[in-house]
Amino acid sequence: MRTRRFRLEEGGPKRLELSWRGHYEELRATVDGVQVGESQGKSALRHGELWRLPDGSRLGVRLHQGGLQLLLVEHEGRPVPGSLGHPMTWVRGAAYGLLLACFVLLLRDYVLMLVRAEQLGGARPVLPFVLSGAIGLAGLVTLRLPRVGLIAGVLLVPLKLFMAAMQWTGAGLRISPMDVALWSLVLLYPLLTALYMMRYAPTVEGATRSES
Structure with a gap:
């Protein structure tokens, strides 16, 4: 199981943790130790998934496969700092x-x-x-x-x-x-x-x- 931690906003603590097996299989997301989402398979991940966080905000993830293969992670529509979708x-x-x-x-x-x-x-x-x-x-x-x-x-x-x-x-x-x-x-x-x-x-x- 691979794990990476991210900040939800620039300068903030690393509250978001993503873990997965293989090539983004069984992807799970936790915030402050609480699981907020789990991918329904690689096909669903390619189309994009949207999960609600405890504070009511939204976390979006998608496996982009056009030219560059990237796991995109967004919080309220903005790329999460350190994620591959952030320029x-x-x-x-x-x-x-x-x-x-x-x-x-x-x-x-x-x-x-x-x-x-x-x-x-x-x-x-x-x-x-x-x-x-x-x-x-x-x-x-x-x-x-x-x-x-x-x-x-x-x-x-x-x-x-x-x-x-x-x-x-x-x-x-x-x-x-x-x-x-x-x-x-x-x-x-x-x-x-x-x-x-x-x-x-x-x-x-x-x-x-x-x-x-």
């Missing part, structure tokens, strides 16, 4: 991904700088470190201004990887254009997914939710 869940994930990429790329830049200094000598390049730092900055911006940070990341990541490939080749290591394209897709996927969810996040009712 900010994806935005935060993309932001942390950019910060992690910044750390890895800065470490790579440092190692490559040592390799080039040993093999070729000469001045130490600054631009690679600037681009890696800019990716980290885009991650920080994403937490405050999601669209700006995500778009900046989408532009910076391929440029950084292209320049990295040029550096590796200059240091005697062969990097193919396909390698650059594949790594770009890997790093861009969470950014593009976050942008998509901000514009087309699905709802329990089956519509889409646009986040400004």
